[in-house]
Amino acid sequence: MxxxxxxxxxxxxxxxxxxxxxMRAGLPDKEPQIVARWQELDLYKRLREDAKGRPLYVLHDGPPYANGNIHIGHALNKILKDVITRSFQMRGYDSNYVPGWDCHGLPIEWKIEEQYRAKGLDKDQVPVNEFRKECREFAQHWITVQSDEFKRLGIEGDFDNPYTTMAFHAEARIAGELLKFAMSDQLYRGSKPVMWSVVERTALAEAEVEYHDYESDTVWVKFPVVGYGTSDTPDAAKQKMSDLSGAAVVIWTTTPWTIPGNRAVAFAPRIAYGLYEVTAAENDFGPQPGEKLIFADALAEESFAKAKLALRKIASVSDAELSGFVLSHPLKGLGGGYEFPVPMLPGDHVTDDAGTGFVHTAPGHGREDFDAWTDAAKDLRARGIDTAIPFTVDDAGFFTKDAPGFGPDREGGAARVIDDNGKKGDANKAVIDALIERNMLFARGRLKHSYPHSWRSKKPVIFRNTPQWFVHMDKDLNDGTTLRTRALAAIDATRFVPAAGQTRLRAMIEERPDWVLSRQRAWGVPICVFVDEDGNVLKDEAVNARIMDAFEAEGADAWFAEGARERFLGSRANEPWAMVKDILDVWFDSGSTHTFTLEDRPDLKWPADVYLEGSDQHRGWFHSSLLESCGTRGRAPYDAVITHGFTMAEDGRKMSKSLGNQVFPQDIMKQSGADILRLWVMTTDYWEDQRxxxxxxxxxxxxxxxxxxxxxxxxxxxxxxxxxxxxxxxxxxxxxxxxxxxxxxxxxxxxxxxxxxxxxxxxxxxxxxxxxxxxxxxxxxxxxxxxxxxxxxxxxxxxxxxxxxxxxxxxxxxxxxxxxxxxxxxxxxxxxxxxxxxxxxxxxxxxxDEALAEKWRKIRQVRRVVTGALELERAKKTIGSSLEAAPIVYVGRDTGDLLKSMDADEVFITSGAVVRSGLSTLGMDQPEIADADPASYFRDEAGTDHIAVVFRPAVSLGRKKCARSWRYTDDVGSDPDYPDVSARDAVALKELQALGRL
Structure with a gap:
């Protein structure tokens, strides 16, 4: 040596x-340093400069609400958006992400009201614009907080210039979009049943409602038959109807409090009905033997069992006969009211799946009831029936004077459906007691079912007839289209990921009622129109221009400022035009964001390439954006819609504070880092609910x-x-x-x-x-x-x-x-x-190179078998490293031909491996295998006969270990200058020495 x-x-x-x-990432400490570096570099600006001239790819941000720290749903949503914009930016596009915030609406209003109540103040005693100023400041605080939290997630975007729905320009544009609907006659004031939050004192849209289990009082109520036929009813039918003297039609409802608002009973012509007689009774109240009652045949026995009655069928009752019935209201005479006749109406919404086969119709408390009543109004008026719809419940959930016996005239004051805390009032009990007193209650019970609740207060809502502002869904827009047909066509032209989203949104648009826009609150963009006493909207471009200019300069507060009416009406101030004080549904705000971002920003484009939000936004932002854009521009503001699911706890249950199973993005970032959270998002089936x-x-x-x-x-x-x-x-x-x-x-x-x-x-x-x-x-x-x-x-x-x-x-x-x-x-x-x-x-x-890949696929298969064989030897301590092995590897002829040019020791990481081909059946061609104990050779796990390994230690071949590479070779010591290394390693050492690296 x-x-x-x-x-x-x-x-x-x-x-x-x-x-x-x-090796150790230290992400919780490292990532904030990287965020700071990006901000110092102004990476966002560099990205825009670098991408100048490239085609735009725009993901329009669905605005989160500015009222608290971000949660895991925010993190999932923003990470997905960030990945999309970054991936397009790195593939030849200018993919500019502009974050946005939804700032108006009830949750913020509530927070400010809570602060007032804590000080013993009343919001209504404070000037409205002072109150709105506090709402604005509250929203701005949370925009700042959420911006920092999003940036900590690694989100890259124009956080210095985001869009907000409360910016003056945004409020002006939102108002301008409303005025477009007004000027095209799509906006109208109407009185329809809407979902009403007593707790929040405002109308709600479907997008603001979620469904929870709720226990309702149920009642079966008798409507006595008191009239038989109309002038068009054949005499024979009138005679048969007269045989029904003393009979009653029975309805079933889960809202007893709506009985005072009843004006009709609906039936279905396709359902078979019968007249039944009570033969025995085991109850404390209700029908007695001899009473005659009319039910759907499919539901009679079930209903009689509920009331603990025995029955027998007397006769069948046809739909022609039912259509001629005139009924008496079950509360007739109470408080001097309910003296009007109750007609029978055919209705497609009536089924015999549950109840009685008849539907109690209170047009002031349900969409289908309202539609059935208004569709029949002309015929009913011809029969002398008053078709006015009563307002039986006020905004606080109390019965009004239109509900005699339950309203202000009631001893002890008006009964209440729901109180300020969302709890049941005494309305149901009052109505049920009155029905029992009049012997009009057939049976009663309770039912646990899914019922609409406000997504903000989590309290049940009621359906209440109240004047509101609507946009027509089915009015001809002077081009042969309607808002509904435009929206459906736009859905068909949009790419949905996953594809099921298209079906879901289409079904919602097909079935939805007219779009209710008005809210009875203070913090938002007003419905900035003037109306006459009949509800007709003033159409004056000069007035509209003054409104828009003021909003642009001062924001929507201008509408509530002193002297606003005179300012906007100008020379028309002496005319009897009234300012509308309602504000716009916040979904109209967010549905209009495409106007003041995509259209108005030169660094974006309209329409957006993609919208991405949670699947609940089929009834929310996707929905309102679609309607707003189709109503004003004739198409959707997006080319593609992506939806993600919701994040559940690890065990599949919904995350909740009470269960203690919430996961917060801030905690994950603090413990593991944002990239770990992002990796989780990337590895989930985000289209579905995740855990x-x-x-x-x-x-x-x-x-x-x-x-x-x-x-x-x-x-x-x-x-x-x-x-x-x-x-x-x-x-x-x-x-x-x-x-x-x-x-x-x-x-x-x-x-x-x-x-x-x-x-x-x-x-x-x-x-x-x-x-x-x-x-x-x-x-x-x-x-x-x-x-x-x-x-x-x-x-x-x-x-x-x-x-x-x-x-x-x-x-x-x-x-x-x-x-x-x-x-x-x-x-x-x-x-x-x-x-x-x-x-x-x-x-x-x-x-x-597909041929090369196929060749190496087979080589890797052989390698896996060899590795498996050597792992067994390692486990037995026969060897410590695969370099100590010199296995004989038997393969089939085809594979053997592929391996001829392969360096077996290189691929197997062995020292002296030999590959022998020609193996077809173990034990027939190779004596080493035929004579060996089966335990001495290794076959691949699939059990084929084409790969087998016989283990040999490298030292058994007389090989020596190289002191540098640790391989066992035949040429260790071949170079006298380096007698303890292989020839390959000796060459390397000499080159290194010549280069002065030793």
Whole structure:
């Protein structure tokens, strides 16, 4: 051994990975530093400058509400949006993300009212614009808080210039959109049953309602038959009807409090009805033997059983006969009211699935009731029936004078349906007691069912007839279309991800009633129109212009300022026009955001390429944006709609404070980092509901750690990159295989980003990094990269490939894991500004090599079997490393031909492996196997007869261990200058010495 060899520490002669990129991420500390760096760089501005001239790709932000810290739903939503905008930015687009906030509405109003109540003040005693100022300040505070929280998630956007619905320009544009509806005769004032929150004192839209279980009082009520037929009824039918003297039609309802508002009973011509007689009774109140009652045949026995009655059918009753009945109101005479006749009306909404087959019709308390009543109004008036719809319940849930006996005339005061806390009042009891007193109650009970609640207060709502402002859904818009047909056509022209969203939104538009716009609150954009006493809207472009100009300069507060009426009406102030004081539904606000963002900002475009929100927004933002845009522009403001599900607890239950199973994004970022949260989002089926909890987070931490270590190894290897290039034709097969895999992944990544299929990208790249790279390519190439000589083509080619691998993987993952990929990129490219200013690398078509990939698929199959065999030996302590093995590997003839050019020791990481082909059936061709104990050879898990491994220790072949590479070779000591290393390693040492690196 030479003096040089004696003095060498061979570990220092290896090209071991060299990098400052830490194994431990420390994301909770590192990520805020990266956020600060992005802000210092003004990365957003650099992105815009860098993308100047590229085609725009616009994701329009659905505005979160500015009234609290962000929750996990916000995080999921914003991360998905960020990944989309970043991925398009890195693929040749100017993908500008402008965040927005919804600022008006009841939740903020409530918070300010609570502050007033705590001080013993009444909101109504404070000047309205002073109150609105406090609402504005409250919203602005939370916009600032949420902006910082979104940026901590890694969200990149124009946070310095977001859109807000309370900005003066936004309020002016919202008002302008309302005036477009008014000027085109789509806006009207009407009196219809709407969902009304007694707690919040305002009308609600369907989008503001959620359904929860609720226990209702149920009643079966008798309506006595008192009239038989009309002038058109045949005499024979009149005679039969007269035989029904003393009979009663029975209805069933879950809202006894609506009985005072009853004006008709509906039936279905397709249902079979019968006249029944009570034969026995076992009850304290209700029908007695001999009474005659009319029911749907399918429900008679069930209903009689509820009332503990026995029955017999007397006769069938036809729909022609029913249509001629005139009924008496069950509360007739109470408080001197209810003397009017109650007609029978046919209705498609009537079924015999439950109840009695008849539907109590209170047109002031239900949409179907209202429609049935108004559709029949002309005929009813011809019969002398008053078709006016009563207002039986006021905004606070109290009965009015239109409910005699229950309203202000009642002893003790008006009964109440729901109180200020959302609890049941005494209305149901009062009505039921009155029915019992008049012997009009057939039966009673309770029913637990799904019932609408306000999504803000979580309290039940009521259906209440009240004057409101509406937009027509079915009015001809002078071009043969209606708002409904326009919206349906727009839905058909829109791409939905997932596709089921199209069906869902279409069904909602097909069935929805006219759009109710008005709210009886203070904080919002007013319905800034003037009306005469008949509700006709003033159409005056000069007045509209003054309104718009004032709103642009002063905001919507101008409407509530002193002298506003005279200011806006100008010379028409002496005419009898009244200002409307209601404000717009906040869904109209958010539905109009496309106007003052997409249309008005030069860095955006209309329509947006995509809207993305939770699946609840089919009835919310997607819905209102569609209607607003179709009503004013004839099409949707988006080309595509993406929906995500909701985040559940780890056990599948809904997250709630009471269960203590909530997961907060702030906690995850503090403990693990935002990239871990982002990785979770990327690995979920976000189109469906997802689950999140400690074990799921830990799973993502483990996956992240493996990915990070793979990136770290690449960086360490590239620490020795001297920038040399190797032609594709000169590369070994293994390197060309890896480039082929990059070409496959490049197509997958680009297509999947286009399809918004992030899980596929995350899974494919994770598997690639862990399986293809760490466990296969890097595992094989470590020897060459660490030990080969500086001049080695194999080593140079591998470094070139690792360079491509790094650039592709890091840029592909940058939209998903922006912090980690930024850190890695800057570690590699010291002079770079940011990975987010890069484009996905162009992958040459010539890298694609399907034949090579198929060949190596078989080689990898053989390798897996060999690895499995050696793992058994390692477990038995026969060997400590695969380099100590020299296995004999038997394969079939076809596979053997493929392996002829393969360096078996390189692929298997062994020392002296031999591959023998020709194996067809174990034990028939090879004596080593035929004569061996079955336990002495290893077959692949699939049990085929075409791969088998016989273990041999390398030392049994007389091989020696190289002191530098640890391989066992026949040529250790062949170079006298380095007698304890292999010939390959001796060459490397001499080159290093010549280069002065020893």
């Amino acid at each position: 030479t003096d040089t060899a004696e003095k060498l520490d061979y570990s220092k002669t290896l090209y071991l990975p060299k990098t400052d990129f830490p 999140l909890g400690k074990s799921i987070i830990q799973t993502n931490v483990d996956a992240y750690r493996k990915m990070r270590n793979t990136i770290r190894w690449m960086l360490g290897t590239l620490g020795h990159d001297e920038g040399e290039e190797v032609a594709l034709a000169d590369m070994p097969e293994l390197e060309r295989l890896m480039l082929h895999r990059l070409s496959e992944l490049d197509q997958m990544v680009r297509k999947s980003y286009d399809a918004f299929d992030f899980k596929r990208i995350a899974k494919s790249l994770t598997d690639f990094m862990i399986v293809d790279l760490s466990a296969f390519y890097f595992d094989i190439r470590k020897d060459a990269l660490y030990c080969d000589a500086p001049s080695s083509l194999r080593r140079k080619a591998s470094i070139v490939v690792v360079r491509h691998l790094f650039d592709c993987v890091v840029t592909w993952l940058a939209p998903m894991l922006p912090f980690t990929m930024e850190e890695a990129w800057l570690d590699r490219h010291k002079d770079a500004v940011s990975v987010h200013l890069e484009q996905f690398p162009a992958v040459p078509a010539e890298w694609r």
